[in-house]
Amino acid sequence: MDETQARDRHLELCKQLHRHNYLYHVLDRPEIPDAEYDRLFRELLELEKAYPELAGPDSPSARVGAAPLDKFEPLRHTLPMLSLENAFDEAEMREFDARIKRFLHRDAEIDYVCEMKMDGVAVELVYRGGKLAAGATRGDGTVGENITENLKTVPAVPLVLADSAPELLEVRGEVFMDLRDFQALNREREENGEPTFANPRNATAGSLRQLDSRVTARRPLKIFCYGVGEIAGDVPSNHLETLEALQGWGCRVNLEGTRRVRGVDGVLARYRELVESREELPFEIDGMVVKVDDLALRRELGEKTRTPRWAIACKFPPRQAETIIEDILLQVGRTGAITPVALLRPVEVSGVTVSRASLHNWDEIDRLGVRIGDHVVVERAGDVIPDVVRVLAEKRTGIERPLPLPQACPECGSPVAKLEGEVVPRCQDLACPARLLEGIKHFVGRRAMDIDGLGARYIDQMLRLDLSESVADLYRLDRDDLFRFERMGEKLAEKLLGAIEASKRRPLPRFLFALGIRHVGEHIAKVLARQFGSLDNLAKTSRDELLAIHEVGPQVADSVVDFFASGRNREILDQLRAAGVAPEATERRAGGPLSGKTFVFTGTLPTLGRKEGQEMVENLGGRAAGSVSRKTDYVVAGEEAGSKLEKARSLGVAILSEKEFLTMIEKEAEA
Ligand code: IVH
Secondary structure, three states: OOHHHHHHHHHHHHHHHHHHHHHHHHOOOOOOOHHHHHHHHHHHHHHHHHOHHHOOOOOHHHHHOOOOOOOOOEEEOOOOOOOOOEEOOHHHHHHHHHHHHHHHOOOOOOEEEEEEEEOOEEEEEEEEOOEEEEEEEOOOOOEEEEOHHHHHOOOOOOOEOOOOOOOEEEEEEEEEOOHHHHHHHHHHHHHOOOOOOOOHHHHHHHHHOOOOHHHHHOOOOEEEEEEEEEEEOOOOOEHHHHHHHHHHHOOOOOHHHOEEEEHHHHHHHHHHHHHHHHHHOOOOEEEEEEEEOEHHHHHHHOEOOOOEOOEEEEEOOOOEEEEEEEEEEEEEOOOOEEEEEEEEEEEEEOOEEEEEEEOOOHHHHHHHOOEEOOEEEEEOOOOOOOEEEEEOHHHOOOOOEEOOOOOEOOOOOOEEEOOOOOOOOEEOOOOOHHHHHHHHHHHHOOOOOOOOOOOHHHHHHHHHOOOOOOHHHHHHOOHHHHHOOOOOOHHHHHHHHHHHHHHHHOEHHHHHHHOOOOOOOHHHHHHHHHHHOOHHHHHHOOHHHHHOOOOOOHHHHHHHHHHHHOHHHHHHHHHHHHOOOOOEOOOOOOOOOOOOOEEEEEOEOOOOOHHHHHHHHHHOOOEEEOOOOOOOOEEEEOEOOOHHHHHHHHHOOEEEOHHHHHHHHHHHHHO
8 A cells, every 4th residue: 555545545544534433433333343443443543653744633543532731731711611600409590580580671481491400520622624623621610621532532523513613612511420430430439449539520631631642532521511611604693503513524423312391490491300210311410500502692681700601500300318327347358459438327318218428538628628427418420339429527526536547457567658649548468368358259259260159258268277378378268177167067068169170271351351451451451361271481581571451551562571579479389370370361262272472463354353353363373463573474365455455565574365364264274
């Protein structure tokens, strides 16, 4: 492929990827399977690798994030980003409507647009010539922070708009996280020994505040656009049409959750509907925003200093309750992280009795000013585990005690350390029984080694009976050991031993995840397994080699290197190996007929998908790589194979057609 062809193909790929991105993330109506999208995306990345000058700021590749910034620059909004006045009950909503009619000297009912009030972070996106030029937080309403690179990683933020979009367009919207995504993110953070976020809003704010946009890119952020700032060109005459136009230009709009209603009675009816359906929504809303639909009337109504006269936020009754913090428990996780958990006097919050609340970390404790014995307001944010949102300091009697940062581990008494940049102190003792318990619980977990039946109760007994000093000791348990457990019967013992035996051959990614290496969650475990093929290869790797992997950052690289550098960890791994734990390297099986051979697939093959071909190679023990080098043994090339084919030729690497490849595979599989 020459440069002109590359440029044409790049343009075509960008167009297609932008379009499919819009269909998937904005309209929720994908036209192609994910694998096909991934294929196009990979082709784009490969093309940009070969021709780096093609990778412009609005290429879909910008979504993976850019080099970290030192700080965010201030960005002045052309028009101030206002906030909203609140209405807390029916009377206040009626008053809002009456005020508008008075101001306009009108008796006729007003048309309003009712939107969901998203509980996230307000942002502005500036498009010039149809391209995303800048993105900012609201800040103080006049000046926000320039978080363009981070906003580019949000899949539903268009990098380019449709041709019909105005020359200048400032879009306003709310970035947020779906509840399920938020819970999964927190679960992953917990597993990786990182502090959890208190609610989806904090998780969103934290994600957008990252100086390294590659971190933001991995956070499941979404956006709903709900208005415009400066706009040059023909403007619709009412708000609902503006929203529809925004969607047509490429922006994600919550049209499904939006209604145009007549008069305040319409507003109230919609409000009741929303309160009802609130629990079923996939995201958090904290109210309904009511806006005058007619833009001419809006202009007439104008603004006060910080709030418009033409809109109001109708807040929802809080899912909150008041209770007392009876004690604060210090939980020690498997990475030694010490998390404070408030033990509450049981209280009902929207139908669920709650008795615990995570306080997350000491920054949060300081922010809230929480003391043991305090009256507090707790809130349930879509999850059963609530959060402490506020201390009722006026109810203090003087018996409340602050919670000092622990100097020693509450479980084993060894010293704790709070490292710079971390918000939780950690127990440093690898042999701490609480760390061990949590570590084994994680190891046997369903998504790790999946040792069915070995619950926390038995693990606890194992530790108490001194039967286990590490996960390796699980494989030494025999029937006699098991019979020392309380409530252990013949059948159960058989089942447990069977489950332990079966776990010896779990796939490598699960095993890597089970080891509980910090920052190595399920996804990174898969990436590492695919890249290294075996535990031994991974153990031998260097920081630089790890950093060369697209999805591995310095945190993960350091943590992996440290893990294998530890004598204690190597000892445990040796014991596991000696006990017969031999994880299956599913993706890159050693010892197969293609073992030691590296294949690269490029171009469109007549019948095989690239993934399919790669899997075939891997199933026979070979390696499928993404780029051609001297180490490549075969390049399987199809139509429109580009730079890789050229490189293979220049390096003298064997080139196969699909047919030749399939014949080879057949032979090897029979051998
Ligand atoms: S309209 C002048 N619409 O609520 C109009 N705001 O205090 C200002 N919000 O900062 C905003 N969903 O972060 C509007 N559908 C929606 C909204 C919404 C959430 C947030 C936004 C704003 C705050 C209002």
